[in-house]
Amino acid sequence: MFIKIGLVFAILPGFLLAEDADSLSRTKRQDDFQVDGFFETFGYMDVPKSSQGGHDAADRERAVREFQKMTGLPITGKVDKQTVTKMKSPRCGFQDVLRPSQRPGEINTNPKDVQLKPLSNVFKWPNNQVTWKVMGYTRQLGGASQRRSFINAFKKWSDVANINIREVGGGDADILIDYKRRDHYDGSPFDGRGRTLAHAFFPGSHDISGDTHFDDDEQWTLGTKEGTNLEIVAAHEFGHALGLGHSSNSKALMAPYYQGYDPDYKLLYDDIYRMTSLYGGRAATRPTSRPRVTTRRPRVTTRRPRATTKRPSTKPSICDLKFDSLFMNGDDRRIYAFRYRKIYRFESDKNGIEKSFTKVSRKVLTPRVPINTGAAVVDRYRRLYVFKGSKLFRYTRFRLDAGFPKRITIPFFQNVDAALEYNNVIYVFKDDKFSIWHENYSRSPPSGYPKPISSYWKGIPNNVEAALNINDGYTYFFKGTKYFKYNNRYQRTEYRKDKAPAWLGCGRAVPK
Ligand SMILES: [Zn+2]
Ligand SMILES: [Zn+2]
Secondary structure: OHHHHHHHHHOOOOHHHHHHOOOOOOOHHHHHHHHHHHHHHOOOOOOOOOOOOOOOHHHHHHHHHHHHHHOOOOOOOOOOHHHHHHHOOOEEOOOOEOOHHHOOOOOOOOOOOOOOOEOOOOOOOHHHEEEEEEOOOOOOOOHHHHHHHHHHHHHHHHOOEOOEEEEOOOOOOOEEEEEEOOOOOOOOOOOOOOOEEEEEOOOOOOOOOOOEEEEOOOOEEOOOOOOEEHHHHHHHHHHHHHOOOOOOOOOOOOOOEOOOOOOOOOOOHHHHHHHHHHHOEOOOOOOOOOOOOOOOOOOOOOOOOOOOOOOOOOOOOHHHOOOOEEEEOOOOOOEEEEEOOEEEEEOOOOOOEEEEEEEEHHHHOEOOOOOOOOEEEEOOOOEEEEEEOOEEEEEEOOEEOOOOOEEOOOHHHOOOOEEEEEOOEEEEEEOOEEEEEOOOOOOOOOOOOOEEHHHOOOOOOOOOOEEEEOOOOEEEEEEOOEEEEEEOOOOEEEEEEEHHHHHOOOOOOOOO
């Protein structure tokens, strides 16, 4: 089974076979022929045993429907203009779905119910260790910048999944990176400029397993909309080299089609979910040296507030403010705190709460917002999620999105303590555990989660009250009158300090 499927991937017929063999006139029949070749290449159809063998209309229609479903097109079952345009767009050379003959059970021909049989995550590198090496660079770009792109592209995955990816200089490596043209004798010829951009092979024990080839007839670029961005395509191909098939979510990095240049391209939750299902979350076990926990005690404040003759105010001082949850708003880049039924906004240029912005939350977030929020976090689309008990609220520009609040069905994500966003991943904390989270998780947290907080966030206590990442290289956790500053890069807690001076503007101003 293992070897068989491995070989199948090594024998992907390309476009050229279909086009060169084509002696038909430039009629619709030629299009049909190419269409079949396309579907054979990407797994939607079996490759006929003899050259006379063809496909019948029903089989072609099933293949079209599957392709449309895979790529997010309207499912018409017809090779319409939109579908042909999609087929001819630049894409990855990797097969999308299991060939009909490899699928377990009956082939689904019900037009109402298109079921995809993507290549599931089965193959992975043993011991979560993999090495790579560049065999050759393209002349179109400097070698150093290509190497840097490959490092960055691998890091997208090693940032989220528990896999140790290492570049090696000499000797053998698992993933050999190279540029090729046309037929380069691995069963998957390239096709000149356009269409197929690159391909890679699944993990395994074959010589070619993990190898990643870029079509040198493409215009490879970095940092520009012109041509095809090498790093983004590399990140996609390395997804295959690490064990992922294509995603039917057209926004995912692992979608088959190149989505254009995005200087800030990121993994989608779908990519993260699938890679962490294969290797576990990065946070689970970090094989690097143990980060040092700073045990420095917070400085004891000896100066007590001077007693005055004034009666103590019945109102609690702002200096005692606790946070139910904190978030950094995507639109104004300001930090906000929820506490009971109020919302506070922090000063942008100094410590403390903005005096004129202490409001009843439901006057700010409309039409409704819970009191005593459990956690709040903003995702990369600037949507604010608020967790409260078993309910999830989502806001866009402080307006509740349609369909919310929603019930949180996964028990771990009910009654959470805190949430934060880091590198496009949302982390949720509860009691002594944490997990990555996405709105679309419906059955369980990804494999390997939840994990003990202590297994990754060294020095961070259990039962945190609020958490925040403000993209300054640190993550802040709050508990009682203290806060904890966690260094994202070195993965260690820098210090634990009193919250009031650094965050509430009480006493001498100190840096956070
Ligand atoms: Zn691909
Ligand atoms: Zn190749």
